[in-house]
Amino acid sequence: MSDVALVALGGGTGSLLRWGVGKLFPSSGRGGIPWSTVFINITGAFAIGYLSVLFSVEWHDRYGSFLKSAVLTGLLGGYTTFSTMELDAAKISRVGFAGKAALYLVVQVAVGVAAAGLGAALAHAG
Template identity: 35%
Template sequence: MRIVLGIAIAGFLGTITRYEIGLLFPQSTSPLSFPWATLFINLSGTLMLGYLFGRLSRLRMPEWVGEVVGTGFIGSYTTFSAFNGQLWELLEHHAYVYSAAYVLLSGVGGWLLAVAGLAWGRGKPS
């Protein structure tokens, strides 16, 4: 039960952090605006998750730490549903170049940052 409570608290903090960081980016009501905030949040969350897994494997921390921080905080901080919703909106408005850039930056950038975070967490140069 303690892990569930920890995940809930960390999830609350991750959600608030996501909201606040989203406010740092220019707000636009145009469906053709590039979703910079979601891209930043998802990429930084990927880096954090890679780092967390690297640290956990290196320091042999208790399993609950990964659950609370990974599932609770980082899981609520990042958002795959917003990525898909914004991608759908770009495609619906025929913004194919933005759509392709968003998918490439999210996918390739996320993979590269996950690798970098894992290496960083393990204390190895990436």
Template identity: 35%
Template sequence: MTLVLVALGGAAGSVLRYLTDRRIQQWRDSPFPFGTLTVNIVGSFILGFLSGWLLHGAEPSSVRALLAVGFCGGLTTFSTFGYETVRLFLEKTRLYAVLNVVVTVAAGLASGAAGLALATVIWS
């Protein structure tokens, strides 16, 4: 059953990632990967929130499988982040490459911490 939950969550997260990325990149029309940045920040917040919920007594196995591992795993994407950073560097938009790394890491950590803090406030 766990495998099915991970697969369902991953499928939903992957489709949402693709649609979000395409929509944001069309809207922004920039070489900077705003779509990937957005899904990684949102996914970090959701995972932080879920982690806080799980730490405060939520049913860990099914929630973790469906939402944390499946959905957030499908929604966020380290491989695309890495690829887009290298692409920016090779296309001689090095400032964008550096900004992508700095903003993604800082915003992802802050977003995850914010999600964890919100869950702590709600369930403490």
């Protein structure tokens, strides 16, 4: 199977998984924190940190094999959602909570980096 097909299959699966997980979290309402996006991005960051070490993937070589194409680029790329996080922040800001929107972005990125690092550390330890 070609890498393109693997990425498409993984991406579609990841997007469906994101949609399903998102349905588990109730809407937080106007100006509220979109917890589904937070959960998805943090768990995705952890998974990609863990699996990158487990699969011995270097940052400059993450597109070639089945595991890299289908799982890391496709599945986890389709599952995580940086653009939705940015849109959520814009919506929070637009309704008058600019400080909350900035904090939402900063905290989510910091926790995501920590989650990826934790995933990588656990994979190294295992």
